Amino acid sequence: MEIQVLSYPLEENGETSDASACALAIGHFDGVHLGHRSVIDRAVAKAAQNGLRAAVMTFNPHPREVLGRGSNYAASLTPLEEKLELFRQAGVDTVYVMRFDPAFAEISPQTFVQEVLLRLGVQHAVVGFDFRFGHFGKGSAESLVELGAGNFSVDVIPAQSRDGLKVSSTYVREALENGQVELAAELLGRPYAVSGIVVHGDARGRTIGFPTANVLQDDVYVVPRLGVYAVRVHLPASDDRPAEVRPAVLNHGMKPTFNKEGIVPVLEAHLLDFEGDLYGRRVRIEFLHFLRPERKFSGVAELVEQLGKDRDQAAELLRG
Template sequence: MQIFPITYPIDVEQNSLYIGKQVVAIGDFDGVHMGHREVIGRAVQTAKHLGLPSAIMTFDPHPRAIMGQDKYTELLTPRERKMEIFSSLGVDHVYIVTFDASLMRLTPEHFVDHVLDKLGVESVVCGFDFTFGFQGKGTPDTLCELSHGKFTVEVVRPFQMNGEKVSSTLIRESLQSGDLDTVTRLLGRTYSLRGTVVDGDKRGRTIGFPTANIQLDEPYVVPIHGVYAVKATVNGESYRGVMNIGVKPTFKTGELKPSLEAHLFDFSQQIYGETMTVELVAFLREERKFTSIDALITQIKLDSDAARARLSEI
C-alpha cells in the first residue's frame, strides 16, 4: 500500500500523485469501525470490478479538531494505527490530506474541482453522512451534482448493529462508560493502545506485582480510569495480563495525567524502551483509592484472578 501525504493546493506532477483512474473511499474514518469498513470494502470491491486501483482519502488532523472541538485531538485510531488497518483491508493507495484553514475554507465546488478532479477519480464511495467543503455544506447529493458525469458516486447507507447506527461517537461514549463489549462489537476488533515502555516509580515490584509503565506514542482516546484484562504484544510475542489506567489515588493526590501500567502474567523480561501494544479485552472495575497498601495488594490479587478468568474465555 502506497501512502501519499498531500496538502492544498495540490500539485499532482510535483508530488507524483497521479496514478490514473481509481476508486476512492473518502472520509476521516477515525476508528475504522464496522461502518467505515463497509465504505472501504465497497470501494475495494468496485475497484476490482472495474480493474482499477482502490484508494482512501482521509484527513489529518481530524477536521473537528481544527474546528475547535478539543476532544478530537485524541483519536480512536491515530495515524500509524489507521494506516495499518487500511493496509489489512486490501487498499492500494492512501491520500492523507492535511486539514488546515485553507482546506477548511474551500467551497464544495472547489473541493471537487481542485482536489478530487486533480487526482483523476473514476468513482467516489462515501458514507450517507459524509460532508465536505466550507461549514460542511457539501453532502453526498451535492457530490453527485458537482461530479457532472466525470466520476460516479456511490453512497453507503447507515451501518447498523442491533438496531443502532455504528459511529465513532458511540464508540467514544462506550469507552468512557467501560462498555468494552460494545466497543469490540462496533470496531470488529478489540480496542488497543500502543506506546513505549518507560521507567516508572517501580512501586509495583515492591508489592509483588511488577508493571510495565506505558507512554503512549500517539494521541489515543484514553478510556475510563480503571482496571482491565488485557492482551499485550511486545517484541513479537503475546502475553496476558491486567492493566490499570488512572492516577493511582492510593499513592498520589492531585495527579491529572493518567498512567498506564500493565502487569503481565508469568513475565520477567526487561523491556524498557520497547514498543508495547495492549488490547483491552474486558473492563473489570473503576479505579479507586484504598485505605492501606495491604488492601491494595488484596485487590490486585482479585483483579489478576478476574483477568485470568476473562482471558481464558477467548
Template sequence: MQIYQIEYPISQDNFQPSVIAIGYFDGVHLGHQQVISRACEKANELNLPCGVMTFSPHPKEVLGIGAKIDQITPLESKLKLFEKMGIDICYIVHFTKHFAAITPEQFIEDILIKLNVKGVVVGFDYTFGDKGVGNPETLRDYAEGRYTVDIIEPIFDQGKKVSSTRIRNLLASGKVSEVKRLLGRNYSFLGKVIHGQKLGRTIGFPTANLELLEHYTLIKNGVYVVRVKNKGRSFLGLMNVGFKPTVNDKKVTSYEIHILDFNEDIYGQVLEVELLEYIREEIKFKNIDQLKEQIKKDLFSLHSWYNYAILHKG
C-alpha cells in the same frame, strides 16, 4: 500500499485512475469498513486500484473547534488498518484553513479530478467544502459522467447507529465488549514503557508504566484484562488506568500493566495494548496489604475470564 501526502493546491498531475473511499474514518468501525469495502468492490468492477482519502490533522483542530482531538485510531494506526483491508493507495490530505475554505466544486475539480478519481464512495452523512455545504448528492450533481458515486447508508447495532461518538461513549463507560463488536476488533493503543515509582516490584507485582504515543480517546479509569504485544509476541496482563489513589495524591492518569509470565527489561520499548475486559473501578485502599489482596483477586478474575474465553472461543 502507496501513500501520498496531498497539499492543496495539487501540483502533481500524473495520478493513476482509482476508486476511493473518502472520510476521516476515526475508529475504522463497521460503518467505515462498509464504505471502504464498497470502494474495493467498485474498484474490482472497474479493474482499478482501490484507494482511501483521509485528512490530517483533525479538521476541528484546524478550525479552532477543539484543542488536540482525542482519537480512537490515530493516523498511523489507520494506515495499518487500511493496508490490512487491501487498500492500494492512501491519499492523506493536509487539512488547513485554506483547504477548509474551498467550495464543493473546487474540491471536486481541484482534488478528485486532479487525482484522476473514477469512482467515489462516501457515507450518507459525508460533508465537504466551505462550512460543510457539500454532501453526497453534491458529488453526484457535479460528476457529469466523469466518476461514479456510491452512498453507503448507516450501519445499525442493536437498533442504534454505529458511530465514532457512540464508541467514545462506550470506552468512557468501560464497555469493552460492546466496543469490540462495533469495531470488529479489540480496541488498542500504543505506549512507550517509561520509568515509574517501581512500587509494583516491591509488592510482588511488577508493572510496565506507559506513556501513550498519541492523543487517544480516554477510557474509563479502572482495572482491565489486556493483551500486550511486544516484538511479535503476545501476553496477557492486568492494566490499571487512573490516579493510583492508594499510593499517590496527584490527579495524573497513569497506565500501569502487570504482564503475566514476563520478566524482561523493556524500558523505552513500544507496546501495543488491547482491551479485553473491564474488571472493576479503581479503589483507594487503606494500606498496601489490602492492595496486594485485591490484585490477587484481580488475577483470579483474569484467569477466570481467560478460561471462559477459551471455552467459548472468545
C-alpha cells in the same frame, strides 16, 4: 501501499492530472470502525471489478479540531500511523492524506471535485450517507453524486447500526468513556488498542509482588475510563525471544492509594506469568474487559488482596 501527503492547492505539491484511475473512499475514518470499513471495502471491491486503483482519502488533523468544533478531537481512536496500517490490511493500494487546514476548509464543493478529485483520477467515489465537504459543509453525499455526474460515479453507503444506534466514532468514544470496551470492540470489529513505550515507573508494584510495565503512550489516544481492565499485551520480538501476546491486568488511573491529587493518569500492565525486561520496548495493549473502577485502599495489605482478585479474574476471562 503508496502513501501521498497532499495539501491544497495540489499544484504546490507537483501533483499532475495524469494519475491512474482509482476508486476512492473518502472520509476522516477515525477508528476505522465497521461503518468506515463498509465504505472502504466497497471502494476496494469496485476497484477490483473495474481494474482501478483502490484508494482512500483521509484528512489530517481532524476537521473538528481545526474548525474548533470539539477540543477532545485532538485525541484519536486511531492515530494516523495506525489508520494507515488498517487501510493496508483492507487491501488499499493508495492513501491520500489530505492536510486539513483553514485554506482547504474554505474551498467550495465544486472546487473540491474539480481541483482535487478529478486531478487524482477518481472514476468512482464511495462515501458514507452523512458525508459533508466544502466550506461550512455545504456539500453532501447527494451533491457529490450531482457534481460527479459525467466524470465519476458515486456509491453512498447507508448507516450501519447496532441495537438501533448508528455505528459512529462518537458512539465508540462514548463507549470507551464509560469503560464499555466490549461494546467498543463490537463497533470497531476488533478490540480497542493503544500503543506506547515501556518506561521506568516508581517500581512500587515489584515490591508488593505485582511488577508492572508502565506504558507511555506514543501518540494522543482516546483512553478508556479510569479503572482496571483485562487486556492483551502485544510484545515485539527481541534478541532473546520472539514476538508474543501475553494476557495481563491493567490499571489506568492515578494510583490513589499512594499518590496525592494532581497526578496524571498512567497505564500500568501486570503481565501474567511473565518474567523479562520490557524497558524501552514498544508494546500494544488491547482492552478486552472492564473489571472495576479505580479506588483508594486503606493500605498496602488491602490493595494486594484486591490485586490478587483482579489477576485471577483477568486470567479467567482471558483463558484461551
